Amino acid sequence: MLARTVEVTKRFGDTLALDRVSFDIPEGGVVGLLGPNGAGKSTLLSLLVGLRRPTSGTVELLGGDPRDPANRRRIGVTPQETSLPSTLRVRECVEFVAAHHPDPVPTDELLDRFGLADLAKRQTGGLSGGQRRRLAVALAFVGRPTLVFLDEPTTGLDVEARRSLWDVVRDYATRNTVVLTSHYLEEIEALADRVVVLGQGRILADDTVAAIRGIVGIHRVSLRADDLPPLPGVVSVERTDGRTSLLTTDADELVRELVRAGTTFDGLQVQPTTLEEAFLTLTGK
Numbered sequence: 001m002l003a004r005t006v007e008v009t010k011r012f013g014d015t016l017a018l019d020r021v022s023f024d025i026p027e028g029g030v031v032g033l034l035g036p037n038g039a040g041k042s043t044l045l046s047l048l049v050g051l052r053r054p055t056s057g058t059v060e061l062l063g064g065d066p067r068d069p070a071n072r073r074r075i076g077v078t079p080q081e082t083s084l085p086s087t088l089r090v091r092e093c094v095e096f097v098a099a100h101h102p103d104p105v106p107t108d109e110l111l112d113r114f115g116l117a118d119l120a121k122r123q124t125g126g127l128s129g130g131q132r133r134r135l136a137v138a139l140a141f142v143g144r145p146t147l148v149f150l151d152e153p154t155t156g157l158d159v160e161a162r163r164s165l166w167d168v169v170r171d172y173a174t175r176n177t178v179v180l181t182s183h184y185l186e187e188i189e190a191l192a193d194r195v196v197v198l199g200q201g202r203i204l205a206d207d208t209v210a211a212i213r214g215i216v217g218i219h220r221v222s223l224r225a226d227d228l229p230p231l232p233g234v235v236s237v238e239r240t241d242g243r244t245s246l247l248t249t250d251a252d253e254l255v256r257e258l259v260r261a262g263t264t265f266d267g268l269q270v271q272p273t274t275l276e277e278a279f280l281t282l283t284g285k
């Protein structure tokens with residue numbers, strides 16, 4: 001086990017950012033943390049990497065305290081927002097970080113791996129947002145970390161840059177371990193086998209990507225009808241202002257069944273649900 005939290009709660013004043021979160025990071029592969037804005041993903045990472053202390057509960061990193069520098073030296077982190085000294089050149093940034101590690105990746109190799117070789121001499125202040133983001137992610141890998149934490153690593157990257165970063169992460173995770181956060185199931189699907197879904201500070205699901213995909217495939221079908229026949233895949237029903245709203249795992253089949261049953265209805269709408277909505281419905285909160 002590389003890291004774990006046990007019954008971890010984190011409060012910021014009145015805000016309950018994490019609510020009794022227990023979660024393990026075993027060795028090898030990619031763990032995806034998925035959740036909407038404010039779910040607690042960044043807070044969870046900040047506790048795991050020793051930047052913050054939990055209000056209660058315990059956090060372990062590499063068998064010890066995440067605040068111990070000896071443990072932190074073996075991890076790599078890219079926070080959600082990074083500021084790079086604007087007058088330093090790209091190569092100088094990498095060399096600066098490399099100087100803090102006993103066995104860093106050679107600078108040219110790292111720049112090449114992250115598609116930064118042509119930018120080596122540029123000052124970071126002149127880089128585009130996406131180029132800066134790529135450098136910030138690259139810096140997490142300089143020290144050959146056992147465990148890498150990436151908070152929304154591909155924010156601001158174009159499709160090509162995103163795909164090539166995915167390749168690097170995937171390759172790294174064949175020998176080491178990566179934890180990454182994202183709002184997008186697609187990103188996690190491209191990289192991780194396991195997804196931990198956070199919502200309102202709680203773990204809503206911890207499962208394979210395939211299982212989570214099934215849950216997120218839920219749609220909201222809403223319509224006006226007096227009487228509804230039994231319908232397939234329905235996980236919840238709400239009635240407001242004369243409209244009925246059904247959450248279903250198979251919207252197509254539900255609509256076919258409505259027609260087949262000769263139901264009288266109007267105002268039909270089919271919408272994808274948000275992640276949060278899908279999970280909150282399923283967990284009955």
Ligand SMILES: Nc1ncnc2c1ncn2[C@@H]1O[C@H](COP(=O)(O)OP(=O)(O)OP(=O)(O)O)[C@@H](O)[C@H]1O
Nearest residue numbers: 012015016017035036037038039040041042043044
């Ligand atoms: N330093 C802080 N002071 C006060 N509240 C905070 C602080 N950091 C986080 N929070 C609150 O804790 C909750 C969880 O925030 P967190 O940043 O962990 O969410 P997130 O899942 O990373 O969201 P996002 O996807 O927007 O980055 C939010 O309600 C946030 O407003």
